[in-house]
Amino acid sequence: MPWVGFVPGIGIFTVFVLGPAIAIAVVSLTNLSGTPNVPWEWVGLDNYRRFFLGQWDDNARVLMRTLQFVLVLSVVQSAIALGIAVLLNGRLRGRTIVRSLVFLPTVLGVVVIALTFSLFFQPNRGPAASIVESFGVSTAFFGDPNISFALVIGVQMWTGMGYAMMILLAGLQTIPGELYEAARCDGAGAWTRFRHVTWPMIAPAITVNTLIAIIGSMQTYQLIYVLTGGRFETSVLALEVFTEAFGGDGSGGGSTRQGYAAALSMLQFFLVLIVSMVALRFLRRREVQL
Amino acid sequence: MTTIQLRARANARANRRRTGSRLGRTGAYVVLVLTALVWLVPLLYLVNTAFKSQDEFLADPTGLASTVSLDSFVQAWQTGGFSTYVLNSIGYVLLSATVMVVLSLLIAFPIARRYIRWSDAWYRLFVISMFLPNALVTQFQLILWLGLYDTRIAYVLLMTAGFGLGPFLITGYLRSVPTDLDEAAGMDGCGYFRYLFTIIAPLAKPVLVTVFIFQAINVWNDIIIATVVLADPARFPISRGLFAFFGTYGNQSAQLAAATLMVAAPLVLLYAALQKHIVAGAIGGALK
Numbered sequence: 250m251p252w253v254g255f256v257p258g259i260g261i262f263t264v265f266v267l268g269p270a271i272a273i274a275v276v277s278l279t280n281l282s283g284t285p286n287v288p289w290e291w292v293g294l295d296n297y298r299r300f301f302l303g304q305w306d307d308n309a310r311v312l313m314r315t316l317q318f319v320l321v322l323s324v325v326q327s328a329i330a331l332g333i334a335v336l337l338n339g340r341l342r343g344r345t346i347v348r349s350l351v352f353l354p355t356v357l358g359v360v361v362i363a364l365t366f367s368l369f370f371q372p373n374r375g376p377a378a379s380i381v382e383s384f385g386v387s388t389a390f391f392g393d394p395n396i397s398f399a400l401v402i403g404v405q406m407w408t409g410m411g412y413a414m415m416i417l418l419a420g421l422q423t424i425p426g427e428l429y430e431a432a433r434c435d436g437a438g439a440w441t442r443f444r445h446v447t448w449p450m451i452a453p454a455i456t457v458n459t460l461i462a463i464i465g466s467m468q469t470y471q472l473i474y475v476l477t478g479g480r481f482e483t484s485v486l487a488l489e490v491f492t493e494a495f496g497g498d499g500s501g502g503g504s505t506r507q508g509y510a511a512a513l514s515m516l517q518f519f520l521v522l523i524v525s526m527v528a529l530r531f532l533r534r535r536e537v538q539l
Numbered sequence: 540m541t542t543i544q545l546r547a548r549a550n551a552r553a554n555r556r557r558t559g560s561r562l563g564r565t566g567a568y569v570v571l572v573l574t575a576l577v578w579l580v581p582l583l584y585l586v587n588t589a590f591k592s593q594d595e596f597l598a599d600p601t602g603l604a605s606t607v608s609l610d611s612f613v614q615a616w617q618t619g620g621f622s623t624y625v626l627n628s629i630g631y632v633l634l635s636a637t638v639m640v641v642l643s644l645l646i647a648f649p650i651a652r653r654y655i656r657w658s659d660a661w662y663r664l665f666v667i668s669m670f671l672p673n674a675l676v677t678q679f680q681l682i683l684w685l686g687l688y689d690t691r692i693a694y695v696l697l698m699t700a701g702f703g704l705g706p707f708l709i710t711g712y713l714r715s716v717p718t719d720l721d722e723a724a725g726m727d728g729c730g731y732f733r734y735l736f737t738i739i740a741p742l743a744k745p746v747l748v749t750v751f752i753f754q755a756i757n758v759w760n761d762i763i764i765a766t767v768v769l770a771d772p773a774r775f776p777i778s779r780g781l782f783a784f785f786g787t788y789g790n791q792s793a794q795l796a797a798a799t800l801m802v803a804a805p806l807v808l809l810y811a812a813l814q815k816h817i818v819a820g821a822i823g824g825a826l827k
Contacts, residue, residue: 250730250731250732251648251649251652251654251655251731252649252655254645254646254648254649254731254732254735255645255646255649255655257642257645258642258643258645258646258702258706259646259661261642261696261699261700262668262700262702264681264700265678265681265696265697265700265701266668266671266674266678266700266701266702267664267668267671268677268681269674269676269677269678269681270668270671270672270674270677271671272674272677273672273673273674273676273677274672276676276677276680281676281680283679285683285688332570333574336567336570336571336574337571339567341567341568341571342568343571343575344571346575347571347574347575347578349810349814350575350578350579351574351578352818353578353582353807353810354578355817355821356756356806356807356809356810356817357760357803357806357807358759358760358761358762358778358802358803358806359760359762359778360760360762360778360781360782360785360799360802361760361778361781361799361802361803361806364781364785364795364796364799365581365582365584365585365799366581367785368584368585368588368792368795368796368799369580369581369584369585371600371792374600374601374792375584375600375601376580376584376600376601379600379601407577407578407581412821412822415818415821415822416822419822439563464669464670468673471762471763474763475762475782475785487673490673490675491673491675491763494675494676494679495675495679495766495767507676507679507680510676511676511677514672514673514674514676515672517672517673518670518671518672518673521670522670
């Protein structure tokens with residue numbers, strides 16, 4: 250009986266998720282296109298060769314951006330989230346409201362968030378434009394290649410901050426209050442208490458949070474897709490996978506290169522694996538040292 | 540759970556005894572207010588714009604809405620064809636979230652109880668699935684091959700099959716439900732499915748509700764799977780519809796803000812009502 254109930258769920262999971270994920274490796278060796286009924290052939294490692302030898306300059310920029318994206322959204326975001334979490338863990342009026350507010354974007358969809366910020370950063374009209382214009386500066390914001398990637402990262406942080414903050418807050422709340430009491434009796438100031446009580450005790454939560462941030466930020470592209478479509482120097486590897494496979498305008502047809510997209514997907518998979526392994530080793534060593 | 544709560548309470552008590560310097564407290568409040576503003580201002584601007592007419596917006600984009608005008612909502616709803624999208628999404632949400640919760644329970648229970656072979660391996664499989672390569676290309680090809688491209692069933696299938704953390708969270712919860720009940724039920728000759736859905740399901744209600752809400756939010760917010768398998772706007776779910784509206788009427792800022800707010804409103808209300816469930820579910824996976 251348990252098997253009878255188990256099979257349908259595992260069945261659709263295997264057929265529609267697990268199978269396709271494994272088949273990506275096979276498709277990455279073909280020149281499959283997104284147009285139905287177009288013949289395809291095996292091309293060996295051509296797709297991978299094309300990535301590294303074809304337009305390497307463009308691809309290197311995408312890879313650099315991907316690493317910047319991951320670095321900022323794991324390290325900088327975690328640091329800010331820890332700051333907010335420590336602040337909200339104290340006894341301040343209105344802290345529950347602020348906590349709810351920062352976490353709110355977790356439930357909002359990428360389209361809602363992207364359109365909210367498109368309006369806010371609307372060139373010439375939006376509030377951001379009137380602020381920078383008062384300094385005599387004019388910019389197209391998301392349409393300005395010099396700053397659009399930084400803005401995209403900012404919006405991504407705005408979206409993910411609440412989640413990181415909640416994990417760290419949960420970690421902070423497991424630290425026994427007696428430890429702070431003891432530290433206070435020894436005459437420890439606020440910074441010393443943070444450095445010698447909070448910081449070592451919060452290490453496991455930071456490990457979890459940073460790993461989730463690394464994996465999440467390497468796989469996410471939906472927000473960039475809606476904000477800029479990858480134009481204005483904002484594309485990252487995960488978005489390249491999507492736009493190569495289904496086109497930037499989302500029409501699905503046209504000259505989509507799904508074999509090449511599958512190869513990019515595999516490269517992304519290995520990159521996620523390597524970066525998270527390195528990060529895990531680093532974080533575990535740090536945990537032990539403390 | 541209770542020990543954590545106790546500790547949290549003890550912490551709160553300890554914190555209350557804390558008497559930070561006055562300067563430190565003022566600084567803390569300044570940072571608190573700044574943080575709130577960063578998250579609040581973009582949303583308030585959205586709300587403010589939504590309640591303007593396009594003319595009023597063009598005359599003074601950043602000024603406060605002079606009247607509460609619902610014109611932009613009405614116009615956006617009609618020109619964008621949002622009634623179709625809303626109905627589609629309600630259907631997709633209910634179907635996908637219900638099926639996903641039922642299938643997740645059917646998967647999670649035997650894993651939690653080790654009633655099937657390789658329970659641990661199955662359990663890990665759902666965690667590993669988060670790290671697998673992006674499979675949109677092969678999912679799209681599979682749907683084409685099955686002749687299901689641009690059908691509602693393809694959309695619901697792909698949305699539901701991405702179980703995410705559902706089975707994982709339910710398994711974790713069921714491990715805390717005592718097994719004595721299983722044995723008693725077995726002696727009574729109570730059927731497996733009847734037992735699972737009439738005895739276990741009510742006991743696991745909090746986690747089932749959490750998983751349902753998460754899947755509902757997921758489906759309401761999805762644009763990617765909709766872009767990959769649906770071509771006809773008549774079948775679009777709401778977020779995909781909003782994106783299409785942005786593509787066509789992107790310069791109508793007031794209507795765009797109104798449409799965005801309409802899509803966001805149910806989520807904000809749900810969040811306001813069920814915040815505890817949502818927070819617990821969101822970070823539950825991370826803490827295990």
